[in-house]
Amino acid sequence: xxxxxxxxxxxxxxxxxxxxxxxxxxxxxxxxxxxxxxxxxxxxxxxxxxxxxxxxxxxxxxxxxxxxxxxxxxxxxxxxxxxxxxxxxxxxxxxxxxxxxxxxxxxxxxxxxxxxxxxxxxxxxxxxxxxxxxxxxxxxxxxxxxxxxxxxxxxxxxxxxxxxxxxxxxxxxxxxxxxxxxxxxxxxxxxxxxxxxxxxxxxxxxxxxxxxxxxxxxxxxx
Ligand code: E4P
Numbered sequence: 001x002x003x004x005x006x007x008x009x010x011x012x013x014x015x016x017x018x019x020x021x022x023x024x025x026x027x028x029x030x031x032x033x034x035x036x037x038x039x040x041x042x043x044x045x046x047x048x049x050x051x052x053x054x055x056x057x058x059x060x061x062x063x064x065x066x067x068x069x070x071x072x073x074x075x076x077x078x079x080x081x082x083x084x085x086x087x088x089x090x091x092x093x094x095x096x097x098x099x100x101x102x103x104x105x106x107x108x109x110x111x112x113x114x115x116x117x118x119x120x121x122x123x124x125x126x127x128x129x130x131x132x133x134x135x136x137x138x139x140x141x142x143x144x145x146x147x148x149x150x151x152x153x154x155x156x157x158x159x160x161x162x163x164x165x166x167x168x169x170x171x172x173x174x175x176x177x178x179x180x181x182x183x184x185x186x187x188x189x190x191x192x193x194x195x196x197x198x199x200x201x202x203x204x205x206x207x208x209x210x211x212x213x214x215x216x217x218x219x220x221x222x
Pocket of ligand 1: 006026027028111131133135136167168169187
């Protein structure tokens with residue numbers, strides 16, 4: 001499973017990349033302005049910097065709602081770097097744009113997916129990725145992982161090349177469940193990535209090993 005970071009924060013991306021765990025980055029119109037405010041950098045400058053740090057796809061989202069506007073914006077986003085993927089919302093206009101982008105060889109991620117039928121439409125339009133929002137489905141008393149499971153099954157049935165990018169993941173169990181279901185990618189906030197390392201027994205075990213070693217190190221030192 002590929003790990004993407006769901007953030008535009010350059011410090012978080014740099015740290016995750018230094019751990020050798022980062023396969024890509026997703027951003028959205030909530031995340032990018034936060035980083036613009038924090039750093040004073042522009043939309044384009046932030047994405048350019050992210051592309052330098054990450055060895056994999058970097059997502060930039062359009063904010064237009066018409067296909068024409070999305071195509072104009074998306075082509076600008078694609079020009080930032082060859083790693084750029086254009087994030088497009090799941091609307092009829094969005095699907096028109098996805099079809100055109102796929103003919104132009106521009107990668108797309110269809111975002112705001114909440115049902116298997118939406119994912120199937122996006123795949124038919126030629127999306128490179130679909131993003132089911134697991135946490136937001138769970139928030140509305142739905143079953144986000146069931147949606148991921150059905151999308152994975154449908155894509156397998158028809159051998160569709162579109163990758164399933166499990167999004168809106170809120171805790172480590174979400175990542176494990178998405179991996180068990182065969183989602184291609186999990187995109188997660190930095191805090192969730194950090195939590196994947198953690199287990200109290202690891203800390204207790206390491207502390208004990210170091211204490212045991214310390215107790216005898218004088219005797220066994222060469
Ligand atoms: C994915 O591409 C989205 O940016 C993201 O996962 C949304 O997550 P949220 O529901 O926690 O905002």
